[in-house]
Amino acid sequence: MGFIKNLKNESKEFGIPIWKLPDVVLITMAVINIIVMVGTYFLATKYDNDPGKVIILVAIEAAIITIIGNVLSESAKKIVETTKLKKEFIQIISHQMRSPLTTMKWQIELLKKKAAENLNKKQIEQIDRIYEENERLTNMIADILNMSRIDKNLEHLIYSDIALENVVSECITMLSGFAKFKKIEFDFKGNRRKNMVCVDNEKMKIAIVNVIENAISYSKKGKTIKITTKPDGEFVALKIKDQGIGIKEGEQEIVFNKFYRGEGGKKAQPEGTGLGLFMTKKVIEQMGGTITLKSKEAKGSEFTMRFPRPRKK
Amino acid sequence: MEPKRQKKILIVEDERNMRESLKEAFVDGGFEVLVEEDGESVSDVVREKEPDIILLDIILPKKDGFEVLGELKDDMSTRNVPVILSTNLSDPSDIQRALDLGATTYLVKSNYSLDDIVKKVSNLI
Numbered sequence: 001m002g003f004i005k006n007l008k009n010e011s012k013e014f015g016i017p018i019w020k021l022p023d024v025v026l027i028t029m030a031v032i033n034i035i036v037m038v039g040t041y042f043l044a045t046k047y048d049n050d051p052g053k054v055i056i057l058v059a060i061e062a063a064i065i066t067i068i069g070n071v072l073s074e075s076a077k078k079i080v081e082t083t084k085l086k087k088e089f090i091q092i093i094s095h096q097m098r099s100p101l102t103t104m105k106w107q108i109e110l111l112k113k114k115a116a117e118n119l120n121k122k123q124i125e126q127i128d129r130i131y132e133e134n135e136r137l138t139n140m141i142a143d144i145l146n147m148s149r150i151d152k153n154l155e156h157l158i159y160s161d162i163a164l165e166n167v168v169s170e171c172i173t174m175l176s177g178f179a180k181f182k183k184i185e186f187d188f189k190g191n192r193r194k195n196m197v198c199v200d201n202e203k204m205k206i207a208i209v210n211v212i213e214n215a216i217s218y219s220k221k222g223k224t225i226k227i228t229t230k231p232d233g234e235f236v237a238l239k240i241k242d243q244g245i246g247i248k249e250g251e252q253e254i255v256f257n258k259f260y261r262g263e264g265g266k267k268a269q270p271e272g273t274g275l276g277l278f279m280t281k282k283v284i285e286q287m288g289g290t291i292t293l294k295s296k297e298a299k300g301s302e303f304t305m306r307f308p309r310p311r312k313k
Numbered sequence: 314m315e316p317k318r319q320k321k322i323l324i325v326e327d328e329r330n331m332r333e334s335l336k337e338a339f340v341d342g343g344f345e346v347l348v349e350e351d352g353e354s355v356s357d358v359v360r361e362k363e364p365d366i367i368l369l370d371i372i373l374p375k376k377d378g379f380e381v382l383g384e385l386k387d388d389m390s391t392r393n394v395p396v397i398l399s400t401n402l403s404d405p406s407d408i409q410r411a412l413d414l415g416a417t418t419y420l421v422k423s424n425y426s427l428d429d430i431v432k433k434v435s436n437l438i
């Protein structure tokens with residue numbers, strides 16, 4: 001009983017099904033081997049007058065398979081161990097690295113506030129740059145943490161029926177400072193009609209904010225981002241269209257890959273992590289939705305996200 | 314008219330530089346500031362000094378923020394003092410746990426400037 005309890009704990013701890021746990025894989029392999037050996041014995045006695053030879057052969061084969069199985073099991077254990085280390089590492093990043101970065105940010109803030117009158121314009125600019133870089137590093141850590149959570153499906157989805165337009169408005173408000181800085185206008189007429197969707201509110205926000213943030217990042221000053229919502233069968237489609245740098249045809253299919261950064265993207269936004277769209281897709285698909293892209297280099301991109309509508313009760 | 318009483322905040326934070334930054338910001342914001350470096354005697358301090366609000370870190374030596382929050386909410390004399398749990402843990406399960414235990418709100422420190430934190434706290438009292 002203790003063994004089964006251990007398996008259950010391991011399965012829970014590492015987030016892999018019991019049948020995939022290394023020890024279970026090894027036992028399964030041994031059982032299969034025994035069945036194959038016995039089966040071969042009966043077949044051999046039926047069709048051959050000298051079953052001894054066959055059995056030796058089968059035994060050698062079984063031994064080899066067991067050795068391979070053992071190697072496999074070892075590798076699986078290593079993977080599990082690595083996953084555990086990764087998890088711990090992410091925890092360390094979360095707690096240990098964020099704190100000094102936060103303190104630095106706050107100290108810069110205080111310095112700027114209190115020493116501003118004794119500093120010249122150039123020095124204030126330098127302080128602003130330190131602040132911006134600190135923010136960038138903090139955001140990257142937040143991205144990595146979000147990704148690891150979503151990637152490993154650690155978060156539970158909490159579904160509720162909400163109006164997509166309300167969430168979009170909230171996301172726009174969240175990004176209004178950044179948009180103002182880049183002199184980007186939003187064309188969003190979300191208040192006229194409400195389309196209900198059944199999603200995890202917080203996760204949907206991560207996705208929508210990522211796409212709008214990209215649209216702002218990759219647009220030149222003074223451009224407009226058009227956002228529309230429309231019922232689309234079982235879904236509600238949210239389109240976010242920018243007049244930015246666009247994405248090359250060959251890159252469009254791989255922009256959703258983890259750590260992938262397009263050529264244009266690297267130039268326009270060197271500090272990106274290549275995780276944003278990967279996370280976005282993962283989050284949307286987890287909720288039963290889809291995300292697709294239409295883009296033309298130098299003309300702009302249009303992302304279409306489809307979120308499931310509430311089921312009729 | 315009675316003069317406006319200075320608001321009192323208790324900051325519980327184990328990291329010195331972070332604590333000093335917060336203290337400075339709240340003093341500048343017109344608060345009377347009390348500080349604690351660990352969770353051990355927070356309940357006693359709250360009973361004795363009666364702060365208007367508490368900014369409580371989660372990871373603390375001796376007694377963590379969840380435990381301290383539980384103590385405060387169990388005691389009739391301290392249960393109504395608003396508590397903002399402040400931390401850099403941003404796991405939704407931690408947020409949920411803090412709210413379940415009765416925290417007024419939850420704040421991921423790295424997401425806020427000092428100005429924002431002072432504003433947020435001022436709005437709550």
